[in-house]
Amino acid sequence: MIEIKDLHKSYQMGSNSLHVLKGIDFSVKEGELVSIMGSSGSGKSTLLNILGMLDEADxxxxxxDGMPIKNLNEKVAAKYRNKFLGFIFQSFNLITYKSALDNVAMPLYYQGVKRKERLEKALHYLSKVGLADWASHLPNELSGGQKQRVAIARALASEPKVLLADEPTGALDTKTSYEVMELIQGINDEGKTILIVTHEPDIANMTKRIVNLKDGVIIDDTLVEQVKAVAHV
Known part of the structure; x- marks a missing residue:
């Protein structure tokens, strides 16, 4: 599903060049649930941005999914992102003046899906995350955990090949974090490929494979015995 070979990325910082990724080799098979860990500055966010076609390697x-991702103009990159990827962010990134239903339907709007169909689909995915009764509510009427559930429903609505989650529990308390991870584990159990960037070991242990980054290189890549999120709540 994802195949990366000898990936390098540097950023120009004034007169200096900062070499962030130093030859990353990394692959993810369909249906995997992988966490990417590393301290601040390890390169994990840069790697996720490249995977998400928000940045490009040098x-x-x-x-x-077998397609080379290189030299894409913004229009093509946006089309590929919409087709292949669903994003879940730490800060939820919901549109504040739109209802939960309209937030979930948003990716389908960009895919040209007709309004009736996209609202039906959005309601289906809100139901999937347990929030059908909250469809008409605005984000400021939802708890942090509910906002992240809406964000997950939105990420699923376009039926992407891969979900990319950037610190999806970073803004949540422990109990809510485990509830969100239980939901993510359930989605993965249905066959969805999911990558999670996290700095929390307990969250990483709820995935099936942990990749550790340090100073722009992978220092460890281990299959782990998955801890079921529900056991912690």
Whole structure:
């Protein structure tokens, strides 16, 4: 599903060049649930941005579902993102003046899905995350955990190949974090490929594979015995 070979990325900082990713080799098979860990500055956010086609590597190759991701103009990159990827962010990134239902329907609008169909689909995915009764509520009427559930429903609505989650529990308390991870585990159990960037070991242990980054290189890549989120609540 994801195949990365010898990926390098540097950023120009004034007169200096900061080498952030230093030859990353990394692959993810369909249906995996993988966490990417590393301290601040390890390169995990840069890697996620490249995977999400929000940034491009200086050298190396990136294939997503067999397609080479290279030299894409913004229009093509946006089209691929919409087709292949669903994003879940720490800060939820919901549109404050739109209802939960309209937030979930948003990716389908960009795919050209007709209004009736996209609202039906959005309601289906809100039901999936247990929030059908909250469809008409605005984000400021929802708890942090509910907002993240709406964000997950939105990420699923376009039926992407891969979910990319950037610190999805970072703004949540422990109990709510485990509830969100229970939901993510359930989605993965249905066959969805999911990558999670996290700095929390307990969250990483709820995935099936932990990749550790340090100073722009992978220092460890281990299959782990998955801890079921519900056991912690």
């Amino acid at each position: 050298s190396g190759s990136y294939f997503l």
